[in-house]
Amino acid sequence: MRPARGQNGTNLSTGPQPGFRPRLWSTRTQWHTVGDGEFFCPDCGGDRNYQRRTGRRRLAVLGMPLVARGTTGPVVECAAxxxxFGTETLDHPTTTRFSAMLRDAVHTxxxxxxxxxxxxxxxxxxTAVATVRAAGFEDCTEDQLVALIEALAADTGRFLADPVDDTDPCGAALAIELHEALEPLAPHLAPAGRESILLQGARIALADGPYSPAEREVLSTVGGALSLCADDTARLLAAAARTPS
Structure with a gap:
């Protein structure tokens, strides 16, 4: 007599099938949660909750874990x-964090x-206000930007357009700000995205005519902070200068 089967052809009998051999031993992992949070899940393709877990491997005999076989992990487990995934997955910013980093980079x-x-x-x-608004600061005004520039001048004692000497045309304070805003973002941007940020700065500088030496130096610093080589930065700035506004 043939065993009963379901509509999809699966075996509905509960007893052991001919030829079935239970595994006498196997290795099992007992997982323990050591932290949680939100991350960008590579498989889901979006922001998800996660648990950071470590495991202890045990040799199981007839399904019963008996002998310790060491530890494994830590791993990041998607709740969805x-x-x-490896813990390096947490280095990738969430979508929300990435949007904030991109907005702050353009503003800087x-x-x-x-x-x-x-x-x-x-x-x-x-042009600067329009650029900053498009990046996400929708309430930005010219007065706000001018006030920030004046505050920067008061803090450093000078504008970047008036460098102390030829060795520091960009200004140390704002150069640090540029690197802090752009360097963490650069690894997560495609080349076109990094170039786009540089070109947005170039369009602001070109709004009233050719680059000044100080503007060109700042934009070169922007290119370097975005991991663009000097030749690519110079090429992009030259192309932007040739493009009609």
Whole structure:
């Protein structure tokens, strides 16, 4: 007599099948949660909750864990798909964090270019405001940007357009700000994305005419902080200068 089967052809009998041999031993992992949070899940393709877990391997005999076989992990376990990933996955920013980093990067570049070229041109400040708003600061105004530039000048004692000497045309304070805002972002951007940030700064600088030496130096610093080589930075700046506004 043939065993009963379900609609999809699966065996519905509960007894052992001919030829079935139970495994006498196997290795099992007992997982323990040591932390949690939110991360960008590579398999889900979006922000998900995770558990950071460590495991202890044991040799199981007839399904009963008996002998310790060492530890494993830590791993990051997605709460949605239950996939396991290396802890380096947590280095990738969440979508929310990435958006904030990108917005702050554009804002910092705009400030650096304005500080280098000055704020006397309404065309320049208007272009800067439009750029910053498009990046996510929708309530940004010209007065806000000018006030920030004035605060920077008061803090450093000078504008970037008035360098102390030829060895520091970018200004140490704002150069540090540029590197802090751009370097963590660069590894997570495609080349086109890094170039786009540089070109947004270039369009602000070109709004009132050719680059000034201070503007060009600031934009070169932007390119370096975005992991663009000097030749690529120079090429992009030259191309932007040739493009009609």
């Amino acid at each position: 798909c239950l996939g396991h 570049v705009a400030l650096a270019v304005l500080a280098a070229g000055g704020t006397s041109s309404r065309t320049v400040t208007g």
